[in-house]
Amino acid sequence: MGRTSNAGKRLLEVAFDLIHDHSYGSVSVDQICSRARVNKGSFYYYYKSKTALVVAAYEERWRLKEPDYERVFALDAAPLERLSRWCEYVRSTQRERFRRYGHVCGCPYASVGGELATQDKKIQRTTQNLVERHVRYLAKAIEDARDGGDACVADPLKTAELVHSYVIGLLLRAKIYNDLKVLADLETGVFALVKVNPEKNPRH
Amino acid sequence: MGRTSNAGKRLLEVAFDLIHDHSYGSVSVDQICSRARVNKGSFYYYYKSKTALVVAAYEERWRLKEPDYERVFALDAAPLERLSRWCEYVRSTQRERFRRYGHVCGCPYASVGGELATQDKKIQRTTQNLVERHVRYLAKAIEDARDGGDACVADPLKTAELVHSYVIGLLLRAKIYNDLKVLADLETGVFALVKVNPEKNPRH
DNA sequence: CTGATTTATACGACCGGTCAACTATTTTTA
DNA sequence: TAAAAATAGTTGACCGGTCGTATAAATCAG
Secondary structure, eight states: OOOOOOHHHHHHHHHHHHHHHSOTTTOOHHHHHHHHTOOHHHHHHHOSSHHHHHHHHHHHHHHHHHHHHHHHTOTTSOHHHHHHHHHHHHHHHHHHHHHHHSSOOOOHHHHHHHHHTTTOHHHHHHHHHHHHHHHHHHHHHHHHHHHTTSBOOSOHHHHHHHHHHHHHHHHHHHHHHTOGGGGGGHHHHHHHHTTBOGGGOTTO | OOOOOOHHHHHHHHHHHHHHHSOTTTOOHHHHHHHHTOOHHHHHHHOSSHHHHHHHHHHHHHHHHHHHHHHHTOTTSOHHHHHHHHHHHHHHHHHHHHHHHSSOOOOHHHHHHHHHTTTOHHHHHHHHHHHHHHHHHHHHHHHHHHHTTSBOOSOHHHHHHHHHHHHHHHHHHHHHHTOGGGGGGHHHHHHHHTTBOGGGOTTO
């Protein structure tokens, strides 16, 4: 079976970290290779292009993070509680990255999508896909909130898209200002968009 | 006074168009020069770096667009009417760019800010500044709406930031999906965030 | 031994940026 | 008023470095 290696996996991790910390355009294949301690030749043994690596890296990242989403949106919590936990999850993720990288990094999927949507169809498709998976979790929670009388929305999916837009915008704003305080009102905004029945707000 | 030229101005226009159409990282100085029919030597006669050009280009762009904002947010219109007109202005701008470039381009300031906030302090400062100018127009309209009883918000500035976040997020989403239909619900979202008194909605 | 993996090196193209020489236009001066 | 000087802008070759890509040879597990 030949020799074994985890160089491919290492490249995925390093690529995600580096690109999320900086940007696709400002991170070179050489940088990714040297940080992952993989030679350039090996890089192209595993991935046919920089684009292909990025697609794989972001899909792998989601695969790793999906269990967190399953937990945050677990059906045993009340719908509004799920949304509330998600807001806190987003903020704590950003706090952690701020500590690690020294600045606000924003939403990784939206960042790479925004940078490359008009450049690379494969990456565009990938980010669309990733966005959709996020939105599905939101939509389910919003639908349940509506059915339970906690929120007043007509179309849960549309509202989920609305909420998602708001959140990636807020993350982008936090990145531009490099300030986590921008995220302080995350939940307020989310709850305003799902028109939460005030007395049902879990933060009462 | 020596010979005269508009090469500097030409570079500003071309740089903005090219970068807005693609991205900062994927547009080279050579491309900008050849499209503007300016030699590289002249480029560096006018601007000391690619960064400096981008800063100048985006500031010039705002200078050009500010009259539109003055008109959209003119105080003779009712506050909610101003917000409504702004939504339509944003959408028509995107439609126009879609026709010209063949795809959704999103918010130029947020795009370049998101791409370079973690890379280049000068560009970060510039985009912060540009964002603030937008938000000020929004805040004034929201404040007036609140004072006129048309909206129910505690802090107009905070709400304006909320609205702005939502809109740049929506534009980012539209860019990722390359679909103007994403912007169909722009006004709905904005009005939800400013908690418009339903019967005062200008679209009744 | 076989074949999956890794190494080292090289490629030509292009990157952002520099520079000295050159041209065109206005201002100064005799 | 015409030559000279100063100013403003242009040119394209060139720099060292990095880009994404390629491949032949070496390595090593099964």
